Amino acid sequence: MKDTANKTASVYRMVMKDHVCPYGLKTVDLLKREGFAIDDHHLETREQTDAFKAKHDVKTTPQTFINGRRIGGYDDVREYFGKKPIEKDEDATSYQPVIAIFAVTALLGLGLSWFSYGELLTVAAAEWFVSLSMCVLAIQKLQDIRSFSTMFLNYDLLARRWVPYGFVYPFGEALAGILMTAHVLPIISVPVSLFIGGIGAFSVFKAVYIDKRELKCACVGGNSNVPLGFVSLTENIFMIGMGLWMGARALGWIVI
Template sequence: MSATLDASAPKAAATTRRHAVIHRMVMDKHVCPWGLRALHLLRSHGFEVEDRPLRTREEVDRFKNEQGVKTTPQIFVDGARIGGHDDLRRYLGLKVRDPKAVTYAPVAWLFAASLALALAASVSAFGTALTGRAAEWTVGFAMVLLALQKLRDVDSFATMFLGYDLLAQRWVPYGRIYPYAEALAGVLMVAGVLNWLSVPIALTIGTVGAVSVFKAVYVDRRELKCACVGGDSNVPLGFVSLLENVMMVGMAVWMVSAHGLA
């Protein structure tokens, strides 16, 4: 994706340097996406770009050997090698995403999508967004979307889940059951049916989860990643996971008080 920044390359883009050359893979069965992104960056920043596509594996390997690099694309500005896509972003003074960085963005977008879906459904069903069912649907949709994140890779989720969930640590299969149970409870709550089934599920997994997270984070002071959005999450265990579980418990209590167990 990127190569080490050449020591001879300028540290910042100068306004007088506007000619760039990019070598990128453009083969019949593979067009490098990072090359396309780098090409777009150069053009959008006003560079006159000389695009030199590498159209065969032989051309790619020869170019790498000649330049002493391991990856493409490779970008040159006024004859000085800048490096790959990420190096170009640094050269232009842009942020480079750290794949290991802690982020709450996936969870924030998930809850925002749940709210938007609930409001849209409420408008469709009742002609107005602000209804009691919209509040219920927001939680129900969030439960289903959170479950889907876990179901992308159940094994990874279950493994991470074992790090802190008290019930899973005593009965390992619970880690694989959890996302299916969460999805089922969420769907039933959105439909408003079979409360006798959805309420106990949400109440059980929510209570166990809340106690487990509270113990791990606030009692044992452990620093763990949250499995709430899947096994490859960089969301720290804490408020988000606690919110997910408290939300399920609150939803279960609300469904009983508002609709009973019918």
């Protein structure tokens, strides 16, 4: 049970010339935000750290004590104050990466529209939102293209027939996104966008809605915990839609 009658906590954390424990800093910050005065003990050498661990029979630092009772490490202190632990479940799925990407690219589109036209809500803002989303998603894949290509093989139909396509795809997405952002060379960006978007959409639809497979999406990189389904399908529909839109503009079918 939390006892805050004595608002002083003792924290033992590593503070060395070549290393300052980040969780120690987080622990001190959390305790201060909870109104505690900190009796901050620095473990300045490996020998001091090992001796402290042996004395208190613990495997890690930092360690926090309140009213003489050991609370534990950073997650234990969070739990003490009724907060959720921050340890990441590597198998848990999350939409957070995609939400962050789409939110930032939407704001970038609005910002570019304001700078260029003095208005937020323009057709160009929507175009930039999609093209910049393609660029950022491509960057995510290119950070570790081998991991991406491996995950991509789980569901993409063309990559299964021609494995190098897993390496080609992010470069194609980046190229189409860059050209569409600049509104140049639609003769290249439009077919590339339609091709990779069309195959991707069909592959995801088959894997998720026909075969009913539960897979993780490679759309934000090879280490993604985003579930395959609506998000990846949306990415590919964006590319198809943008390809059709930019193609129609290039042919003069749409005049803005």
